[in-house]
Amino acid sequence: MDPIVDYYRDIAVRRRMLEFLGARHELSEATAMFITAGAAAGPRFDPLPVGELWRCLEEGMDVGRSLWDRAGLIAHLDLDYVNFNQPARGYHDRDRGYGVQRPVARAAVQLLRSFGIRPLHLYSGMGHHFLWQVARASAAFDRLAELGRLPSSLVSRYSRRQPPCEERVGLELGRAFSGLGMVMEFITHRLMADAAGACDVPIRATAVEPVEETAPEIVAIDISEYGDALISRAVRMPYSVYLKGRQRGWAAEGPSAIPSFSVPAAGLTETDALTAMQDPALMAEVARWSSVAIPECAAGTAALTEAYRSSPLADFHAWFYSQSQHPPDQWPITYDVVALDELPPCAANALRHPNDALVKPGYMRHVVGHLLTAGWHPRHIAGLLRSKYERDHGWLEYWYQHDATSRADFYTRLFAGLFLLGVDDPGTLACFSPPAVAHLAAARRRLGEWRASHV
Numbered sequence: 144m145d146p147i148v149d150y151y152r153d154i155a156v157r158r159r160m161l162e163f164l165g166a167r168h169e170l171s172e173a174t175a176m177f178i179t180a181g182a183a184a185g186p187r188f189d190p191l192p193v194g195e196l197w198r199c200l201e202e203g204m205d206v207g208r209s210l211w212d213r214a215g216l217i218a219h220l221d222l223d224y225v226n227f228n229q230p231a232r233g234y235h236d237r238d239r240g241y242g243v244q245r246p247v248a249r250a251a252v253q254l255l256r257s258f259g260i261r262p263l264h265l266y267s268g269m270g271h272h273f274l275w276q277v278a279r280a281s282a283a284f285d286r287l288a289e290l291g292r293l294p295s296s297l298v299s300r301y302s303r304r305q306p307p308c309e310e311r312v313g314l315e316l317g318r319a320f321s322g323l324g325m326v327m328e329f330i331t332h333r334l335m336a337d338a339a340g341a342c343d344v345p346i347r348a349t350a351v352e353p354v355e356e357t358a359p360e361i362v363a364i365d366i367s368e369y370g371d372a373l374i375s376r377a378v379r380m381p382y383s384v385y386l387k388g389r390q391r392g393w394a395a396e397g398p399s400a401i402p403s404f405s406v407p408a409a410g411l412t413e414t415d416a417l418t419a420m421q422d423p424a425l426m427a428e429v430a431r432w433s434s435v436a437i438p439e440c441a442a443g444t445a446a447l448t449e450a451y452r453s454s455p456l457a458d459f460h461a462w463f464y465s466q467s468q469h470p471p472d473q474w475p476i477t478y479d480v481v482a483l484d485e486l487p488p489c490a491a492n493a494l495r496h497p498n499d500a501l502v503k504p505g506y507m508r509h510v511v512g513h514l515l516t517a518g519w520h521p522r523h524i525a526g527l528l529r530s531k532y533e534r535d536h537g538w539l540e541y542w543y544q545h546d547a548t549s550r551a552d553f554y555t556r557l558f559a560g561l562f563l564l565g566v567d568d569p570g571t572l573a574c575f576s577p578p579a580v581a582h583l584a585a586a587r588r589r590l591g592e593w594r595a596s597h598v
Contacts, residue, residue, distance in 0.1 A: 145203050146402070146423055147203040147384050147402055147423070148200070148201060148202075148203045149423075150384075150423035150424075150426065150427060151200035151201070151203065151384075152200075153427040153430065155427060155430035155431045156382050156426070156427055156430045157197075157200070158430070159381065159382050159430045159433075159434070159435050160196065160200075160206075160380055160381075160382060160383075161173070162434060162435055162436045163208060163380050163381055163435045163436070163437065164178075164193060164196075164208055164380075165212065165213075165214060165437070170193050170194050170196055170197070171194070173193045174212050174213040174214040175193055175208040175209050175211075175212055175213075176190075176193075176209045176211040176212065176213065176308045176310065177190035177191060177192065177193060177208075177209045177211070177307050177308060177377075178190070178191050178192075178193050178195065178196055178199070178206055178207060178208055178209070178377075178380075179191065179206065179207040179208075179209075179377045180195070180199040180202075180204040180205065180206050180207075181204060181205060181386075188375050188544055190209065190306060190307050190374075190377075191307060192307045192308065193208075203384065204384075204386075205379065205383055205384055205385060205386040205387070206379070206380050206383045207377040207378055207379045207380055207383070208377060208378060208380050209374075209376070209377050210320075210368065210373060210376045210377060210378060211312060211316075211373050211374055211376075212276070214276065214278065214279070215276050215277050215278040215279045215281075215284060215439075216276065216277040216279075216284060216287065216316065216319050216320060216323060217274060217275075217276050217378075217437065218262075218274065218275050218276065218277065218323055218327075218440075218444065219272065219273070219274050219368065219378055220251060220255075220262075220272070220273040220274075220327065220330060220364075220366070221270060221271070221272055221273075221364075221365040221366070221368075221378075222244055222247055222248055222251065222270045222271040222272075222362060222363070222364060222365070223244075223268075223269055223270035223350065223362070223363045223365050224239075224240035224241070224243060224244055224269045224270060224360070224361075224362060224363075225269075225350045225360070225361050225362075225363050226240075226359060226360050227352050227353060227358075227359050227360075227361075228359040229359075233269035234268070234269060234403075237269075237417050237420075238417075240269050240270075241266075241269075241413060241417065243342065243343050243344050243360065243362060244270065244271065244362050245413075246338045246341035246342045247334055247338045247342060247346060247362050247364070248271045249338075250333075250334050250337045250338040250341075251271070251273060251330075251334055252264070252273075253337075254330065254333055254334065254337065255273065255443070255447075258443045258444075258446045258447040258450070259440070259442055259443035259446055260275055260440045260443035260444065260447065261275075261438060261440065261443075262274055262275040262438065262440065263275065263381075263407065263409075263435060263436070263437050263438060264407070264408035264409065265381050265405055265406065265407055265408065265435075266405070266406050266407075266408055266413075266416045266417065266420060267379050267381075267385060267405035267406070268379075268385045268387055268403065268405070270363075270365075271408075272378060272379075272405075274378065274437050275437060275438050275439070275440040275443075275444070276437045276438070276439050276440070277319075277323075277439070277440065277441050277444045278439055278441050279315075279316070281441035281444075281445070282441070282445050283441040283442070283444040283445035283448060284319055284441065286322070286445060286448050286449075286452075287318075287319040287320075287322035287323050287326070287444075287448060288315050288316075288318040288319040288322060289318075289322065290318075290321070290322030290325055290326075290448070290452075291317070291318030291319055291320065291321030291322035291323075291325075292318075292321055292464060292552075293314065293317055293318055293321055294546065294548035294549055294552070295548075296546050296547070296548055296549070297317060297372060297546055297548075297549055298314060298317075300312075300372060300374065300546070301313060301314055301316075301317040301372075301373075301374075302314070305374045312373055312374060316373070317373060320369070320373045321369075322448075323369065324366070324369030324370070324553065325451065325456075325457075325460055326444075326447060326448055326451045327366045327369055328348075328366065328369075328456060328556070328557060328560060329447075329450070329451040329454055329456050329457075330364075330366075330447075331348045331364045331366055331557075331561075332456055332560070332561070332564065332566045334346070334364055335348070335364070335561075335566050335567070336566060342362060344358070344360040344361055344362060345358045345360075345361050345362075346361065346362045346364065347361045347362070347363055347364070348363075348364055348366065348557055348558070348561060348567070349363055349364070349365050349366065349367045349504045349554075349557070350363040350365060350367075350504060351363070351504045351505045351508055352503055352504070352505040353505060354489050354505045354506060354508075354509055366557075367504075367553075369553060370549060370550045370552075370553030370554060370557075371545055371546065371549065371550065372545070372546050372549065375544055375545070379405050380405065381405045381406065381407050381435040382404060382405065382406075382426060382430055382435070383404065383405050384402055384403070384404055385402075385403040385404060385405060402421065402423060403420055403421055404419075404420050404421075404423070404426045405420075406419050406420045406426060406429060407429070407433045407434075407435050409433055409434070410432070410433055411429070411433075455564055455594075456560055456564060458590075458594045459559075459560050459563060459564060459590060460556065460560070461597065462590055462593045462594070462597075463521050463522055463555075463556050463559070463560075464522065465522075465593065465597075466520050466522040466523065467522070468522060468523060468525065468526030468529065469523070469526055471530070471533070474530045477526075478523075478526060478527045478530040479530070481494065481527065483495060485517070486513050486514075486517070487509075487513055489506070489509045489513075490506075490509050490510045490512075490513040490514070493506040493507075493509065493510055494510065494527070494531065496536075497531040497532070497534075497536045498536040498537050498538055501528060501531055501532070502542075504554065507528070507554045507555075507558065508558045510524070510528070511524055511554070511555050511558040511559050511562070512558065512562055512569055512583070514527070515559060515562060515563070515582075515583055515586045516582035516583050516585075516586065517582070518582075518585075518586070521555050521556065521559035521563075522552075522555075524555045524559065525548075525551040525552045525554075525555035525556070526551070528550075528551035528554070528555060529547050529548050529551040529552075532545075532547035532550065532551060533547045562583060563583075563586060563587050563590050565587075569583055
């Protein structure tokens, strides 16, 4: 008997998975719109009906649930330890991986609690997950929907029935998810500022790999899901086996291999949680008493949203959307005639060879930083990236499941906001010369002038 399959047959484990899906007794009651299953989240996204869960468990799969939910909006904040030189280190040396994250995780808990949000906290793989939900019939949901910005491409997708449930996201939920992404940027700014002095490694927004600078280890505040369509994102379920290590060759396979599981933090010390994570019997015991229902935190989310709305970041977002991008029929005389020779090689080469440089946050960060210093408005930087994403640069088929406009807007908005509001130090870019830093100050002045005349 496969020990993972045997573990999955435990009634307490299955009951907790139902709970996480928004069901009480039967899969048919679930509010999650789909599940995912496999060795890990691979390049292809193949959502499955929720009713397939028991079959997936009988096959020992790594399972997740959709962020798309019938009952409301699921908020998800993800922290990860990333080592670019030794990718498997956090998997094999969890004391190191979780140790360097501890100040950021502690800051996340304190920040959320300061607004009255007490999320479901999970340890999974090499990081932390914090989840809570916002009911549709709440003021917080309405405020997030008011904030959200949807490109026409997502308006179209959210208005169509989507597999496997054959239901529509709808524009209200789509806008609320978009608005939540802006609030998550606010959380990212706060965590980077609050935890920087206590963290032994750099803290980055998403897994920003080093391009020319040296930062082999980072803590990633991974909010990248908010750059994609709601219909394409999922989160690993608590009590699920974590098979990403095997898929990437970090862990041995077979009955004797040490498994890893996603474990709830409530009621456990970090040491106990990391011990249980590698023991199916302990995981099954934890399942008998540790709930994983996603808590409803609409009031706290409303308070958090109000803090965002009065922040400099909200003003930056308003400035970001104050200009419109050039339409595709104008690209040949606008975005296609960028003087690449005037940019540093790291940025110029990424724009010349978008596949796969412009899929990597590290290169996008460089492109955004250098175009800001060249006087570009960030919305047009996003337009330039979109023009690359929508052309045939040899992208693999799975790339087209993403929304080009949404992804370009998100990453440009994220990195430009961090630079212009002084949260991310441009000095960490080795190719950022002192004159470039001075030019960035000019971009900050332009933002300040806009704020003075509009806020």
